[in-house]
């Protein structure tokens with residue numbers, strides 16, 4: 001096992017959702033971290049949760065929470081899986097799953113990652129490599145830097161702002 005030792009993982013480790021939000025919107029990440037958790041009322045989050053809860057009823061280990069930080073949808077023998085509604089946020093879903101793989105590797109567990117899109121009947125394989133490990137480490141450092149900011153990152157219009165739970169907060 002070749003875990004990079006050049007980051008202080010213990011102080012940088014964070015929740016999977018924050019790593020996901022980093023790739024969606026840095027401002028959203030900051031707002032979420034400060035306890036403005038409007039996303040919990042979002043129908044889409046609820047739908048995603050329901051999709052995760054009911055799409056693979058025969059799997060052995062589902063909703064595995066580790067260190068109160070990462071919550072893996074499904075843990076199989078060789079792979080971990082995340083279940084998502086659509087692949088519109090594939091880049092964010094991908095880094096979140098890479099982070100889970102990285103986190104597990106730090107615990108001495110090596111697996112493959114799969115993102116399942118049951119409604120689309122699609123799956124994306126996600127593998128931890130030297131390059132993707134570096135990507136995860138850069139993401140963790142960036143999350144830390146953003147959450148250390150006193151003010152939220154400046155507004156930047158995203159194509160999906162109107163669908164974001166923070167739309168009224170940002171643009172209202």
Ligand code: SF4
Pocket residue numbers: 024025026027028031155156157158160161162164165166167170171
């Ligand atoms: S509304 Fe747009 S700018 Fe505001 S948090 Fe959401 S994605 Fe980011």
